[in-house]
Amino acid sequence: MKKTTGMDRAATRNWRPATRAVRGGTWRSEHGETSEALFLTSGYAYDDAQTVADRFAGDADGMTYSRLQNPTVAMLEERIALLEGAEACRAQASGMAAMTAALLCQLSVGDHCVAARAAFGSCRWLVDNLLPRFGIETTVIDSAEDAAWEAAIQPNTKVFFFETPANPTLDIVDLQFVCDLAKAHGITTVVDNAFASPALQRPMEFGADVVAYSATKLMDGQGRVLAGAICGSEEWINETLLPFQRNTGPNLSPFNAWVVHKGLETLDLRAKRQSEQAVALGQFLEPRLEKAGGQMLHPGLPSHPRHDLALAQMDMTGPIFAFDVGTRERAFAILDALELIDISNNIGDARSLMCHPASTTHASLSEDARMDMGVTEGLLRINVGLEDIADLKEDMDRALVAATL
Numbered sequence: 001m002k003k004t005t006g007m008d009r010a011a012t013r014n015w016r017p018a019t020r021a022v023r024g025g026t027w028r029s030e031h032g033e034t035s036e037a038l039f040l041t042s043g044y045a046y047d048d049a050q051t052v053a054d055r056f057a058g059d060a061d062g063m064t065y066s067r068l069q070n071p072t073v074a075m076l077e078e079r080i081a082l083l084e085g086a087e088a089c090r091a092q093a094s095g096m097a098a099m100t101a102a103l104l105c106q107l108s109v110g111d112h113c114v115a116a117r118a119a120f121g122s123c124r125w126l127v128d129n130l131l132p133r134f135g136i137e138t139t140v141i142d143s144a145e146d147a148a149w150e151a152a153i154q155p156n157t158k159v160f161f162f163e164t165p166a167n168p169t170l171d172i173v174d175l176q177f178v179c180d181l182a183k184a185h186g187i188t189t190v191v192d193n194a195f196a197s198p199a200l201q202r203p204m205e206f207g208a209d210v211v212a213y214s215a216t217k218l219m220d221g222q223g224r225v226l227a228g229a230i231c232g233s234e235e236w237i238n239e240t241l242l243p244f245q246r247n248t249g250p251n252l253s254p255f256n257a258w259v260v261h262k263g264l265e266t267l268d269l270r271a272k273r274q275s276e277q278a279v280a281l282g283q284f285l286e287p288r289l290e291k292a293g294g295q296m297l298h299p300g301l302p303s304h305p306r307h308d309l310a311l312a313q314m315d316m317t318g319p320i321f322a323f324d325v326g327t328r329e330r331a332f333a334i335l336d337a338l339e340l341i342d343i344s345n346n347i348g349d350a351r352s353l354m355c356h357p358a359s360t361t362h363a364s365l366s367e368d369a370r371m372d373m374g375v376t377e378g379l380l381r382i383n384v385g386l387e388d389i390a391d392l393k394e395d396m397d398r399a400l401v402a403a404t405l
């Protein structure tokens, strides 16, 4: 018989991905509501004193306080875990709350972390500034160079931290190689999968231990809320992450969790359509760029040095690519001539958005760090949305002409 209330975890596990995205984690109240209920509550009341004592002792299931559990947030966590193929997931207040918690919950003074040099600006800030303040050594490497990972390992190396595709230069890390290497040395891999989402790439299939998200990006996908998530084994989440999370409180609000829930229902459709559009717009742009001496950074095009690897480990290559037009003047001329595509630094949105990373998302880094990552003055990054591709090409054409490209 079909269940109309409660959450049937056993049945859920056998569902195929599209079904999981729409129904996974749904936990109906006695009203049998179709859309997930929004439990905007910080606390819970109990029938008697023994009930709450048992819950606090861990002897009985049930909610005690929304920093520890909330039904709307728990539904989202269950759905993300199902999409990822992870044993467990915990939602976080933002992508950066997720990255910070995923690193600080397991690193201590005297440990060493190897990180990719190409990274979201704030992820790089964690590695360059925050971890060293707590006596955690860090080494930053070219993540697309396999030998660099092995060369960076020290006896105290505890974590590998990287994105693939990486922001904003679209470097591709060989997931199988790096995860195998980490396993052989007892190192925990933390993969920031924000650029792909579980609809396009599932790092755990290649042996990743921890997958962390900015759910602000493709998961919400409509530019509404900040959100994050961390996926891992049940043991790692319960024993390593939860003591940190429950006591430091980077929790996602139930309202934002509910909004991300609505986003996940259409994640697969959006991520795949936007990937197709990004390939089409890249193909339109590439010959014009080449003629002007510019450079395309697009994992979905054969000109990318790791195009084959990207196709092998991703279902599709995602909505984001970057291109270098040589100078800041030219980059700004393109941005200022756009009439449809917004000048905006978000990604994963259903709207097309373009930004100049050197003066925005990566402006807080040192000039040296920017050059090291390939964030040049002529670099532009675009998130390709769901608008009609003909309109996007027209807008891009207008902007290129304005910048004499």
Ligand SMILES: *Cc1c(COP(=O)(O)O)cnc(C)c1O
Pocket: 094, 095, 096, 097, 099, 120, 122, 123, 163, 167, 192, 194, 195, 213, 214, 215, 216, 217, 226, 227, 228, 347
């Ligand atoms: C946006 C982003 C983050 C940070 O996420 P927020 O939700 O903005 O805090 C981290 N990593 C990557 C790769 C991102 O794109």
